[in-house]
Amino acid sequence: MGLYEEHVLPRMIDVLCNLKVATPQRQRVCSGLAGEVVEIGFGSGLNVPFYPAAVTRVAAVEPADTGWKLARKRLEATSVPVQRAGLDGASLPFPDDSFDAALSTWTMCTIPDVEAALRELRRVLKPGGTLHFVEHGLAPDERVQTWQHRLEPVQKRLFGGCHLTRPVADLIARAGFEITELDVFYEQRSPKVVGANSLGVAASP
Ligand SMILES: C[S@@+](CC[C@H](N)C(=O)[O-])C[C@H]1O[C@@H](n2cnc3c(N)ncnc32)[C@H](O)[C@@H]1O
Numbered sequence: 340m341g342l343y344e345e346h347v348l349p350r351m352i353d354v355l356c357n358l359k360v361a362t363p364q365r366q367r368v369c370s371g372l373a374g375e376v377v378e379i380g381f382g383s384g385l386n387v388p389f390y391p392a393a394v395t396r397v398a399a400v401e402p403a404d405t406g407w408k409l410a411r412k413r414l415e416a417t418s419v420p421v422q423r424a425g426l427d428g429a430s431l432p433f434p435d436d437s438f439d440a441a442l443s444t445w446t447m448c449t450i451p452d453v454e455a456a457l458r459e460l461r462r463v464l465k466p467g468g469t470l471h472f473v474e475h476g477l478a479p480d481e482r483v484q485t486w487q488h489r490l491e492p493v494q495k496r497l498f499g500g501c502h503l504t505r506p507v508a509d510l511i512a513r514a515g516f517e518i519t520e521l522d523v524f525y526e527q528r529s530p531k532v533v534g535a536n537s538l539g540v541a542a543s544p
Pocket of ligand 1: 427
């Protein structure tokens with residue numbers, strides 16, 4: 340990881356992902372989480388205030404040390420035990436069938452091998468365990484898609500490999516999850532190219 344990815348980007352993410360517009364989405368996506376949870380792309384812990392009391396433990400997976408450091412105050416303010424337990428969503432250091440639920444917020448755009456990360460989540464979730472997700476990705480409208488394809492190379496360079504055109508729900512379904520809730524919408528006050536969000540829950544059979 341270079342200096343930009345390790346020191347600058349996590350601070351930018353901490354600010355950009357902490358905009359008020361994301362709050363209702365974090366509340367919605369965290370609602371219903373319970374038991375032992377793995378969160379991939381933990382970042383600076385912006386979901387921590389939204390973990391329900393029914394969550395007994397969170398294993399946080401995050402490559403950037405700076406993100407983890409920026410999470411300190413949020414971690415001090417929660418009663419939910421959170422451990423930094425891994426560095427790469429595509430290679431999870433946990434046994435099979437070890438979690439009740441998984442959480443991913445605006446992270447599947449960035450993990451280089453997102454298919455491997457979804458396979459890993461299937462592996463570590465107990466049968467019937469749920470993946471809660473809110474992700475930006477390929478827009479429903481062709482005109483927006485065209486701009487997403489044009490701008491994706493710039494986005495990737497500026498934001499640590501962040502893709503604009505990943506078909507979120509398709510990727511999750513192709514990994515073998517059964518999507519039980521899905522809401523696709525453009526985030527208010529965001530450019531559509533980065534604001535085409537998919538929020539939902541998928542069960543691991
Ligand atoms: C746009 S940020 C979202 C952070 C956080 N989930 C949030 O909602 O604020 C994407 C995060 O994915 C992390 N990330 C990048 N590659 C990863 C990987 N291979 N495995 C897990 N997380 C990764 C980045 O370091 C970053 O913290």
